[in-house]
Amino acid sequence: MLGRFWRALPWDGLGWGRSPDPVLSDLRAWAAASWRQAQARPWRPLLGPGARAGWPLAALGPVLAFARARGLDGAATARLYGDCLLTGGGPVDVYVWRSLWGGLHPLPGRGAGLLLSRLGDSTGHALLADKLEAAERLAMADIPVPVMRGVYRRGAACDVSLLADAAPGQDLFLKPRHGQGGRDAFALTRLDGVWHMGGRPVSSAELMARLARLVLRDDLLVQERLVAAQEVADLAVNGRAPVLRLATARLPGQAPFLHSALLTLAVPGRNPRHFLEGAVHAPVDPAEGRLVAGLTLAAPRTRLDRLTWNGALLAGRSVPGFAQAAAMVLRAMAALPPLPLVHWDLIPTEAGPVLLEGNSCGNWILACLPGLHGLEACPLPPLLARWLPDDRRL
Incomplete structure (x- = not known):
């Protein structure tokens, strides 16, 4: 304690x-x-x-x-x-x-x-913190979200039947209902009768033991894993699709707008949750939906026009479905109780962008990265100040 x-x-x-x-x-x-x-x-x-x-x-x-x-x-x-x-x-x-x-x-x-x-409506923060409830709310607003296979309830016994219904070779993705930053989330596939967890073969006993540990703390959501669109398949690493992060903002009583955009890519051989070395971040020009040079936070002064491990182009590359994704997150923002700033994570799939989740308390460094290239709609501090209670307005 x-x-x-x-x-x-x-x-x-x-x-x-x-x-x-x-x-x-x-x-x-x-x-x-x-x-x-x-x-x-x-x-x-x-x-x-x-x-x-x-x-x-x-x-x-x-x-x-x-x-x-x-x-x-x-x-x-x-x-x-x-x-x-x-x-x-x-x-x-x-x-x-x-x-x-x-x-x-x-x-x-x-x-x-x-x-x-x-800042903003407390029920909006609570809704985004609950990934199951948020997905249901967004689906009601005709926003594509991952297909839900089922839920392991907190404290309940786990069995493999919920997972076994998946088609052979069908990737699943499991994550805590109230998790943050990808903690305790993992991919799961069944190939030739063997479970592969995060790409590593595991026994059924090992898998069940992990599920049992996780459901002691929270509900565990079982979803179909999303696959990157062919246009960005060369940016995926070990099946981990690039994530498009779109920041939406609004002033009190006004319509939401797109503040900035960032494409985040996994790095081979690195833990994607490692803040410094686990990802390449490439800002997106929201006017054209094109990437500019990326960077890793471990070497933030080194700009990457191409990925170092396979030569895939970053700078100048179009993000598939960007305009559709931008319209989608504006609808999502409008469907929520009023909040000043939300970061939405989406996967560009062959069928179009699919919204994973929203975060109303995102990392400030990632929120500001597009601003390094002048690719943000407005400075955030004055916008946030407008959301103070009337008697505390700066």
Whole structure:
């Protein structure tokens, strides 16, 4: 229990300094105060000072571990530690931000989550956090979503019959109903009577053991796995299709609009959940639906006109079904209770784009990546500020 509280520092998302963006600085202060106000009354006065006092020690271990892994020298490690102290961000976030934009990260991890989750309609956030309910709502709005094979309910016994109904060679995709960032999600295929989990052959006993562990924590959704359209098949890795991430935004009382777009590709031999090395990100010009040069967050200054492992073209390449996907996410945004910003993940398939899920509290670095090329509709901080309650409007 104590370890969990320690790892959650800084509890209110603030560091020792102010955000370099004055609008985000005020927004973060408001979100931190709102979070503290929601806690038990006896603890409220202690939470801010406690977070500031505990943060230097809590940040030190992760910074040193990250510095060793990246081979940083003493000066770079000291600067990284200082950035973490001032921003309240973890070493990965603040390191990538400085590498891309220079200076301090204006809205790292926990601060972003506390802020974004408090702007807009709370029922909209809750709906997107529930992948099953969100898929049902979007399907009612005639938006293509993955075919659902069934659900393993939390705490219930698992059996293989739900999976065995899949056609031989039919890929399935299993994910927690309330999961985030692909955690505990995996692909499953049955070939010649043998289960392959994430491309690796496993016994039925091993598969059932994993299912049993996962359903202890959450419902587990069983869907048909989506296959990339032939036009982007050379961008897929081990059957993992490229993901089109479209950010939609809106002002209070106004229609949603497309803010920016990003195509994310898996990297061979890397864990796709590894923030630095697991993906190539290529922004999309929303006016033409064409990619610009991509990058990995492990080497953010190196621009990739082509993929290094197979020479597949990135820069200038058209994204199939982009206009259809953009229209689709605007309908999806309009079908939700009002929210300021949602990132939608879609797969470009042969039948057209299919919407996987939406996230109302996405990573700020990925939200800002298209802005490196001037490919965003508007600056986000002033837009977010418009969603503050009337009595707290900046």
